[in-house]
Amino acid sequence: MLKDITLGQYYPRDSVIHRLDPRTKLVGTLVFLLSLFLFRSFACCLVATLFLGAVIRASKVPFGFMVRGLRSIMVLLAITMFFNLLLTPGIPVLRIWKLTVTREGILQALFMAIRLIYLIIGSTVMTLTTTPNHLTDGMEKGLAPLNRLHVPVHEVSMMMSIALRFIPILMEETDKIMKAQMARGADFESGGLIKKAKNLVPLLVPLFVSAFRRANDLALAMEARGYRGGQGRTKMKPLIYQKRDYGAYLILAGYLVCICAAGILSPL
Amino acid sequence: MSIKIEHVSYSYGQGTAYEKKALDDISLEIPQGQFVGIIGHTGSGKSTLIQHLNGLMRASSGKIYFHGEDIYREGYDMRALRSKVGLVFQYPEHQLFEVDVFSDVCFGPRNLGLPPEEVEARAREALDQVGLGEPYYKKSPFELSGGQKRRAAIAGILAMHPEVLILDEPTAGLDPRGRDEILDQVAALQKERGMTVLLVSHSMEDVARYVERIVVMDDGRIRFDGTPKKVFAHYRELEEIGLGAPQTVYVLRGLAEKGFPVNTEATTVEEARDAILEALGRRNVC
Numbered sequence: 001m002l003k004d005i006t007l008g009q010y011y012p013r014d015s016v017i018h019r020l021d022p023r024t025k026l027v028g029t030l031v032f033l034l035s036l037f038l039f040r041s042f043a044c045c046l047v048a049t050l051f052l053g054a055v056i057r058a059s060k061v062p063f064g065f066m067v068r069g070l071r072s073i074m075v076l077l078a079i080t081m082f083f084n085l086l087l088t089p090g091i092p093v094l095r096i097w098k099l100t101v102t103r104e105g106i107l108q109a110l111f112m113a114i115r116l117i118y119l120i121i122g123s124t125v126m127t128l129t130t131t132p133n134h135l136t137d138g139m140e141k142g143l144a145p146l147n148r149l150h151v152p153v154h155e156v157s158m159m160m161s162i163a164l165r166f167i168p169i170l171m172e173e174t175d176k177i178m179k180a181q182m183a184r185g186a187d188f189e190s191g192g193l194i195k196k197a198k199n200l201v202p203l204l205v206p207l208f209v210s211a212f213r214r215a216n217d218l219a220l221a222m223e224a225r226g227y228r229g230g231q232g233r234t235k236m237k238p239l240i241y242q243k244r245d246y247g248a249y250l251i252l253a254g255y256l257v258c259i260c261a262a263g264i265l266s267p268l
Numbered sequence: 269m270s271i272k273i274e275h276v277s278y279s280y281g282q283g284t285a286y287e288k289k290a291l292d293d294i295s296l297e298i299p300q301g302q303f304v305g306i307i308g309h310t311g312s313g314k315s316t317l318i319q320h321l322n323g324l325m326r327a328s329s330g331k332i333y334f335h336g337e338d339i340y341r342e343g344y345d346m347r348a349l350r351s352k353v354g355l356v357f358q359y360p361e362h363q364l365f366e367v368d369v370f371s372d373v374c375f376g377p378r379n380l381g382l383p384p385e386e387v388e389a390r391a392r393e394a395l396d397q398v399g400l401g402e403p404y405y406k407k408s409p410f411e412l413s414g415g416q417k418r419r420a421a422i423a424g425i426l427a428m429h430p431e432v433l434i435l436d437e438p439t440a441g442l443d444p445r446g447r448d449e450i451l452d453q454v455a456a457l458q459k460e461r462g463m464t465v466l467l468v469s470h471s472m473e474d475v476a477r478y479v480e481r482i483v484v485m486d487d488g489r490i491r492f493d494g495t496p497k498k499v500f501a502h503y504r505e506l507e508e509i510g511l512g513a514p515q516t517v518y519v520l521r522g523l524a525e526k527g528f529p530v531n532t533e534a535t536t537v538e539e540a541r542d543a544i545l546e547a548l549g550r551r552n553v554c
Contacts, residue, residue, distance in 0.1 A: 176362050183324065183354070186379060
């Protein structure tokens with residue numbers, strides 16, 4: 001159950017996409033996600049599919065991993081499609097009892113589904129090819145101008161990277177605690193809602209105790225090594241744009257032009 | 269015989285980039301009442317193996333029998349199995365959660381559906397067996413010292429009256445005295461109750477004094493399986509896999525190599541002393 005979460009799981013490979021500057025990937029993902037909401041025609045859809053397909057191919061991550069993240073939105077997807085299908089006004093195509101399916105509804109539902117699926121796959125590509133540390137590094141550097149507005153960019157990104165770092169640790173810890181309690185006859189599956197919630201106490205108490213203990217240890221370790229926030233802090237590996245990043249930006253711009261052109265030339 | 273493992277294999281993270289074979293074709297039989305030490309360094313698969321014995325992990329292939337019954341059979345009662353095969357994990361922090369030690373120990377027997385009087389009687393008995401007396405009953409488990417926490421955790425399992433007791437690194441992080449106390453108590457329990465005990469450890473010294481059989485694991489496989497004397501005779505191979513034998517084995521072997529007529533089979537300090545005295549006596553006679 002816990003193993004199904006792909007979002008935020010790095011897949012180590014040596015590819016162009018992996019080597020890109022995290023800022024490039026962040027901007028790229030953002031642009032791609034926004035472009036999904038611009039398009040309204042099959043031509044746009046084709047352009048986006050080609051782009052996404054090329055990126056996935058270049059990332060050398062098995063396609064199965066991208067799709068794994070989709071399992072969690074299956075229900076959402078089904079509901080969205082269902083309502084779009086039935087509640088969009090337009091030319092009726094099919095009529096079952098009191099429900100009418102329209103031509104517009106079918107298209108709307110289809111585009112919505114494609115959008116949602118690409119949304120998840122698009123962001124999964126980024127998290128699969130970028131380590132969490134790189135990601136927060138990129139965010140810190142990319143948002144650095146906000147520092148002038150007194151936004152604590154460094155602190156926020158540090159908190160984010162710590163939080164990300166702790167997800168696998170706490171998941172493993174949860175697994176261990178669950179096992180330790182199951183060895184004492186605890187039952188996490190059966191029973192009604194109240195009983196189930198009550199059964200979680202033996203899991204949550206040790207988990208919280210351990211999380212606080214770890215947080216405390218980490219804070220001490222950071223202080224012991226002289227950490228005192230972002231001021232005057234330098235990096236061992238500062239982020240610098242390479243040739244390939246400029247190339248990536250060019251391709252991204254090309255993609256944006258293509259999809260806009262497709263949108264204008266064939267408005268459905 | 270109480271536990272039988274046949275050709276069990278297990279891989280972590282199947283179908284992902286991080287797939288790793290943790291157990292590789294393990295076969296093992298553990299008769300009732302035996303005191304077994306399972307030894308291997310970190311990552312050798314010993315913790316994975318013991319979690320299979322009470323059904324917390326499911327083998328990728330192979331079969332496990334408890335009292336001759338296949339535990340992977342459809343409809344097998346895993347919860348009953350877990351009450352009979354008691355597993356104490358390495359970190360007591362993972363299982364202590366109640367407001368006081370006494371209620372925490374009650375958690376296991378209460379899950380068995382026993383009447384309250386029986387639950388309390390068992391908790392008292394278990395706490396007594398691990399040497400935590402009345403004054404500790406109302407203490408918060410989080411106030412205890414490392415050794416006391418571990419005792420409380422062991423009591424939590426003992427209160428379920430398991431037939432097999434599995435201890436995962438019960439002495440990690442304890443000082444020598446705490447270590448000896450816990451192991452002495454476990455050894456006494458094993459004798460009194462005729463319980464099967466599996467002691468998982470990476471320390472040969474710990475295990476050598478107590479167990480009657482040692483199973484050495486390396487890289488998901490069983491490398492050696494036999495009495496301590498037999499296993500320690502392979503001390504050179506043991507060194508290769510990063511384990512080594514107790515100091516006494518080295519002392520006796522060293523003496524023998526220098527031409528001292530000593531019996532090199534001894535494993536505990538007492539046996540080694542007797543062996544050396546015997547050899548000295550023999551020489552004196554000459």
